[in-house]
Amino acid sequence: MQLEFHQIDAFTEHAFRGNPAMVYRLDAWLPDELMQRIAAEHNLAETAFVVREGAAWHIRWFTPAAEVPLCGHATLASAYVLFECYGETASRLDFTCTSGALGVTREGERLVLDFPAIQAERVAVSASLEQALGCKVLEAWQSKELMAVLASEQAVRDCAPDLKALAEQPGLGVIVTARGERHDFVSRYFAPFIGIDEDPVTGSTHCVMVPYWAERLGRQQLDAAQLSARGGELFCRLEGERVKIAGHAVKVAQGTIYL
Incomplete structure (x- = not known):
């Protein structure tokens, strides 16, 4: 099996700055253990996997050691990949995850995350x-x-x-x-x-x-x-119970993993 990946630097306009994330757009979910091993192999802070489910994209994030419930920069990176590498034409992409509904919208050259506000x-x-x-x-x-x-x-x-x-x-x-x-x-x-x-x-x-x-x-x-x-x-910006987080992203690498 071969899978395509893209490495994106998020929250920056320049390569080798911001936060790197690896992104996989899958047709169907891989076993959890395999996704964790892929994330460990890339050894970046986050590896994101996205699968289309209905009108939205289900997204999951893995560090080299564990799956996490929410990740901003890898969601920004995933939206960038879907827009720029796979030709998604909608102005907004909706994501689902264990933390609830998320969204990413284009605003000029920036991508804007729509995340839940968290009261500590x-x-x-x-x-x-x-x-x-x-x-x-x-x-x-x-x-x-x-x-x-x-x-x-x-x-x-x-x-x-x-x-x-x-x-x-x-x-x-x-x-x-x-x-x-x-x-x-x-x-x-x-x-x-x-x-x-x-x-x-x-x-x-x-x-x-x-x-x-x-x-x-x-x-x-x-x-x-x-x-x-x-x-x-x-x-x-804070909008009621939502937080909008905008930033830029750049692609620095892409390739194929062989499983």
């Missing part, structure tokens, strides 16, 4: 979290992710966590975020528990951060930057 619950800042991050945490918020609010953009840049200790924190991963200097807010994301030491650019974590920063800053339209080594920009 404020929790006490634990000593173990500060020790794992190696810095002072002003606030902590828990959803499927643990979000740590830091004092400044520089504190986010300087954060050098103990990844082994961080993997013991509750949730899929840990977000560190602060008010930005040139952007409304900035962040980084560490998820060693699911095989990602640091994710370059993470769309799904903005489902948590956008409602938080919209309330803190008193506005719905927010520009964000993820301060990983590769870096990326996200253009966000």
